[in-house]
Amino acid sequence: MHAKSIVLLSGLGLLAFPLSTLLAAPVLQMHVYEAVPDQLPAANKLVGQAVEPQRLRLHIYESPQKTAEKKTPWLEYDKADIYFKAGYRRDELRWSIAGPGGQPNILSELTWKDIEIATVNLGATLYTKENWLVNLDFLYGEIYDGKNQDSDYFGNNRTREFSRSNNGADEGSVMDLSVGFGKRFEWVLNERARTRYEWRPMAGLYYYSQDLKIVDGFQTIPALGPFPGLDSSYDATWYGPWIGMENLFIKQDAFELGLNFKYHYAFYDATAQWNLRSDFAQPESFTHEAEGDGFVTELTGAWHLSPRLALTVDVRYQKWLADRNGEDKVYFANGNTAKLKFNEAEWESFGINLGLNYDF
Structure with a gap:
C-alpha cells in the first residue's frame, strides 16, 4: 500500500x-x-x-498554541499506610478529694488497680512528597478484670480511716483518639549496609476516655462483708494538645526500630454515678475538673514480610497526673450542690500490641 x-x-x-x-x-x-x-x-x-x-x-x-496549565493537586502524597493491632493493656487510676475547708486533706480516695484490657487499634498515616505526614489513630478496649478500693478518712494524710470497701472492677471500656502532624528528616548512616535514620517532630490533638465500673461490693472497714446492688460508674476523660518526636532506625528497608516520646497537656474531666447513695443525684452524682500533663514512651519494631506488608510489635508506657485547678462538684438529690477541693487524678498504663502494617 x-x-x-x-x-x-x-x-x-x-x-x-x-x-x-x-x-x-x-x-x-x-x-x-x-x-x-x-x-x-x-x-x-x-x-x-x-x-x-x-x-x-x-x-x-x-500555529501558536496555548501552553496547558499544569494543575497541581492540593495534596500530593508519596505513600500511605494503614495498620491494625490487637493487644493487652493494664491500667491503674487513683483520685482523691479534700474535706470541707481542706480538712482533712484527703477525705475520700478511690483506686482502680490491675485493670486488664483487651484492645484493638486502627490507624493510617499519609506521607506527602514534601516529607510532611499526618496520622490518625483510634484504640478501643474492653475491661475484663480489675480491682477497686474506696477509702474515707477523718484525719489528714490518710489517717483515722473509718470506711473501706474492696470491690470488683471487671467491667467497662477505654477509648483513645489522636491526630498528629509532622515532618520527616532523613540521614543515611551506612550506605553500604543501607541503614538510615529518620527523625520526625510531631504535634497534634488527643481525646482519651476511661469508662470505669465498681461492682461486687465488699465492706472491709467496718468488716461487714459483701453487700448487694453495687453498680457505680466513673467516666474519666483526658484531652488536649500534644507534642513529641519519633526516632526511626531502618535497615535495608526490611527491619525498623522506633523510639517515640510524647508530652500531653491535659484537661481532665470526670462524671460519676454513685448508685447506692440515695442522698446523691442520679445519674450524675458528682463531677471532677483539673489540669495536668502526661508523658508517653513507645518502643516499636517492624519486620517486612513483603515490600508492602510488615509485621509490627510495640510496647507503650504512659504516666499522667492532673493536680492543678482541681474542683469536685457534688449534686444532691434535693437539688443542692457543694464544691470541694479535687486533689489529683493519677493514671499509669502499660500496653503491648501485635499487628500488621500495609503500605500503598
Whole structure:
C-alpha cells in the first residue's frame, strides 16, 4: 500500500508531503493568496506577449498554541499506610478529694488497680512528597478484670480511716483518639549496609476516655462483708494538645526500630454515678475538673514480610497526673450542690500490641 500524501501548489511547482510527516510535525497554519501583479516578472508585462496566469503564493507557519496549565493537586502524597493491632493493656487510676475547708486533706480516695484490657487499634498515616505526614489513630478496649478500693478518712494524710470497701472492677471500656502532624528528616548512616535514620517532630490533638465500673461490693472497714446492688460508674476523660518526636532506625528497608516520646497537656474531666447513695443525684452524682500533663514512651519494631506488608510489635508506657485547678462538684438529690477541693487524678498504663502494617 502506498503511503498517503498531500500535494500543495507553490511558485516552484508541486510539493508532496507524506501524511505521516504532517501528523508528526507541529500544528501548522496555511495561508494561500494571489500574487500582486506588480510582483510578477517584468517579462510578463511586454506587449504582445502572453501573460502567465497569476501565481498563488503559499505561506505555511507554525500555529501558536496555548501552553496547558499544569494543575497541581492540593495534596500530593508519596505513600500511605494503614495498620491494625490487637493487644493487652493494664491500667491503674487513683483520685482523691479534700474535706470541707481542706480538712482533712484527703477525705475520700478511690483506686482502680490491675485493670486488664483487651484492645484493638486502627490507624493510617499519609506521607506527602514534601516529607510532611499526618496520622490518625483510634484504640478501643474492653475491661475484663480489675480491682477497686474506696477509702474515707477523718484525719489528714490518710489517717483515722473509718470506711473501706474492696470491690470488683471487671467491667467497662477505654477509648483513645489522636491526630498528629509532622515532618520527616532523613540521614543515611551506612550506605553500604543501607541503614538510615529518620527523625520526625510531631504535634497534634488527643481525646482519651476511661469508662470505669465498681461492682461486687465488699465492706472491709467496718468488716461487714459483701453487700448487694453495687453498680457505680466513673467516666474519666483526658484531652488536649500534644507534642513529641519519633526516632526511626531502618535497615535495608526490611527491619525498623522506633523510639517515640510524647508530652500531653491535659484537661481532665470526670462524671460519676454513685448508685447506692440515695442522698446523691442520679445519674450524675458528682463531677471532677483539673489540669495536668502526661508523658508517653513507645518502643516499636517492624519486620517486612513483603515490600508492602510488615509485621509490627510495640510496647507503650504512659504516666499522667492532673493536680492543678482541681474542683469536685457534688449534686444532691434535693437539688443542692457543694464544691470541694479535687486533689489529683493519677493514671499509669502499660500496653503491648501485635499487628500488621500495609503500605500503598
